[in-house]
Amino acid sequence: xxxxxxxxxxxxxxxxxxxxxxxxxxxxxxxxxxxxxxxxxxxxxxxxxxxxxxxxxxxxxxxxxxxxxxxxxxxxxxxxxxxxxxxxxxxxxxxxxxxxxxxxxxxxxxxxxxxxxxxxxxxxxxxxxxxxxxxxxxxxxxxxxxxxxxxxxxxxxxxxxxxxxxxxxxxxxxxxxxxxxxxxxxxxxxxxxxxxxxxxxxxxxxxxxxxxxxxxxxxxxxxx
DNA sequence: AACCCGGGGGT
DNA sequence: ACCCCAGGGTT
Numbered sequence: 001x002x003x004x005x006x007x008x009x010x011x012x013x014x015x016x017x018x019x020x021x022x023x024x025x026x027x028x029x030x031x032x033x034x035x036x037x038x039x040x041x042x043x044x045x046x047x048x049x050x051x052x053x054x055x056x057x058x059x060x061x062x063x064x065x066x067x068x069x070x071x072x073x074x075x076x077x078x079x080x081x082x083x084x085x086x087x088x089x090x091x092x093x094x095x096x097x098x099x100x101x102x103x104x105x106x107x108x109x110x111x112x113x114x115x116x117x118x119x120x121x122x123x124x125x126x127x128x129x130x131x132x133x134x135x136x137x138x139x140x141x142x143x144x145x146x147x148x149x150x151x152x153x154x155x156x157x158x159x160x161x162x163x164x165x166x167x168x169x170x171x172x173x174x175x176x177x178x179x180x181x182x183x184x185x186x187x188x189x190x191x192x193x194x195x196x197x198x199x200x201x202x203x204x205x206x207x208x209x210x211x212x213x214x215x216x217x218x219x220x221x222x223x224x
Numbered sequence: 225a226a227c228c229c230g231g232g233g234g235t
Numbered sequence: 236a237c238c239c240c241a242g243g244g245t246t
């Protein structure tokens with residue numbers, strides 16, 4: 001069980017949201033709540049850098065504006081667009097999921113468990129759809145959020161398991177603001193708390209971060 | 225839990 | 236060369 005002191009939690013949330021309001025990336029799927037569009041962007045984003053996802057996302061949506069139009073399309077026309085990104089199974093997943101939704105009359109599932117029955121939709125993608133498309137307070141854990149939470153709460157000498165990370169991901173969501181928090185955490189992870197050389201000096205969470213506290217004295221003394 | 229899938233980016 | 240990238244499915 002994860003327990004975060006109320007004050008610590010509030011501070012963490014406030015810093016991420018304030019930072020995101022100013023520094024958040026301007027990504028095309030942040031303009032929509034269409035679960036179909038969200039599904040496309042999330043499937044395409046699996047283990048794939050966002051810059052490479054954007055053009056494929058645009059092509060796919062302009063070619064198949066609705067889930068029914070993708071369901072009607074031959075599989076090969078979809079995979080031809082998605083295959084260049086690698087993990088070619090995702091084109092098949094996307095098309096299969098479109099068929100599943102079309103069979104439901106074009107209505108996407110509204111629950112985590114329902115979403116996870118769609119091809120290629122796991123715990124992460126279901127959480128993303130719940131918070132991005134439906135604006136529900138659902139946690140999600142991707143490589144960015146996992147890294148931010150792990151570093152901030154457990155520092156550099158511990159390896160938190162998936163169970164703890166999911167609990168933390170849920171614990172840091174302010175009521176009614178999962179969308180902003182999840183997007184914000186992903187951007188902090190992608191732009192500041194990077195895997196390689198994190199920009200701790202300009203991180204909104206630097207004052208409370210266990211990773212930074214655990215860093216070598218020498219690097220702390222460095223000034224820009 | 226370990227393993228597989230994958231092309232492309234950054235260092 | 237090596238590591239990493241908005242994970243999911245299978246074994």
